[in-house]
Amino acid sequence: MRNxxxxxxxxxxxxxxxxxxxxxxxxxxxxLRVNVxxxxxxxxxxxxxxxPPSFVTYAYCDFNPCIYQGDNxxxxxxxxxxxVRQQITLVPADPAQPLGFLAGTTANLVQPSALYDxxxxxxxxxxxxxxxxxxxxxxxxxxxxxxxTAGTSSMNVATTRAAPRAMQVELSGNVTNPIPFFACNxxxxxxxxxxGTSKSSPIYExxxxxxxxxxYDMSIGVQxxxxxxxxxxxxxxxxxxxxxxxxxxxxxxx
Numbered sequence: 001m002r003n004x005x006x007x008x009x010x011x012x013x014x015x016x017x018x019x020x021x022x023x024x025x026x027x028x029x030x031x032l033r034v035n036v037x038x039x040x041x042x043x044x045x046x047x048x049x050x051x052p053p054s055f056v057t058y059a060y061c062d063f064n065p066c067i068y069q070g071d072n073x074x075x076x077x078x079x080x081x082x083x084v085r086q087q088i089t090l091v092p093a094d095p096a097q098p099l100g101f102l103a104g105t106t107a108n109l110v111q112p113s114a115l116y117d118x119x120x121x122x123x124x125x126x127x128x129x130x131x132x133x134x135x136x137x138x139x140x141x142x143x144x145x146x147x148x149t150a151g152t153s154s155m156n157v158a159t160t161r162a163a164p165r166a167m168q169v170e171l172s173g174n175v176t177n178p179i180p181f182f183a184c185n186x187x188x189x190x191x192x193x194x195x196g197t198s199k200s201s202p203i204y205e206x207x208x209x210x211x212x213x214x215x216y217d218m219s220i221g222v223q224x225x226x227x228x229x230x231x232x233x234x235x236x237x238x239x240x241x242x243x244x245x246x247x248x249x250x251x252x253x254x
Contacts, residue, residue: 035089035102036091038088038218038219040216042084044071045073061141064141068113076224084150113179170192188216202253203250206250212240215231220253221254
C-alpha cells in the first residue's frame with residue numbers, strides 16, 4: 001500500500017503556467033511547450049510608396065506618378081495590416097496530436113492593395129489624405145484609381161515531424177501584384193523548427209530566404225521577431241525585383 005501511494009504521488013501532474021505542461025514521471029520532471037502558434041507577415045512599413053514607372057502605370061494615372069498604399073505600421077506583435085500573412089499552431093511535443101499541429105489553424109492570408117494618383121492623393125504631411133482613402137470611384141485618374149487582392153495559390157504551409165519532440169514547418173510564397181502592371185513579386189521560402197527535444201531548453205530555428213522588400217516579421221510562441229527591415233538599407237518597392245537573400249535566426253523557445 002505504501003509503495004502504491006508513493007508511485008501515485010510521484011506520477012501526479014503538477015500545475016503549469018498557461019501554455020505549458022509539466023509532466024512528472026517517476027523521479028523526473030521536465031517542461032514541454034504545448035502550443036506554439038506561428039504568424040509570419042510581409043508588410044510595407046510606410047504610409048505609401050512610389051509605384052514602379054512603366055507605360056501601364058502612366059496610363060492608369062494619366063501619365064502622372066502613381067503610388068501604392070502601405071501598411072503604415074512599424075514592427076509590432078499586434079500589427080493588423082500586412083500584404084501577406086501565414087499562420088499555424090504547432091504542437092511539437094503532444095502525443096495526443098500525432099500530426100504535430102492543431103487542425104484548423106493553418107492560414108494563407110492577403111489584404112487588398114490600392115493604387116492612387118500621387119498628385120491628388122498626398123497631403124502636406126506626405127501621407128494619403130482621408131479624401132483619397134474614402135474615394136470609391138475607381139478607374140478614373142484622380143485619388144484612388146484601382147483596388148485588387150492577390151491570390152494565395154502560390155502560398156504554402158507544410159509541416160514535417162523533425163524529431164519525436166520537434167516540428168518543422170515550411171512557409172513559402174511568390175505573390176504577384178494584383179493590380180495589372182509591371183511589379184515583381186513578394187517572395188519568401190522559410191523553414192521554421194520548434195524543437196522541444198531538450199527537456200529544459202526548447203529552441204526555435206529559422207532559415208531560408210526572403211526578398212529585399214517589403215519588411216518581414218514573425219511571432220513564434222510568445223516571442224516577437226523582427227526578421228528584416230528594408231529601410232536602413234534604403235530599399236524601396238523598386239527592390240522587389242532584386243535576388244532573394246538568406247535569413248537565419250535561432251533562440252530559446254519561450
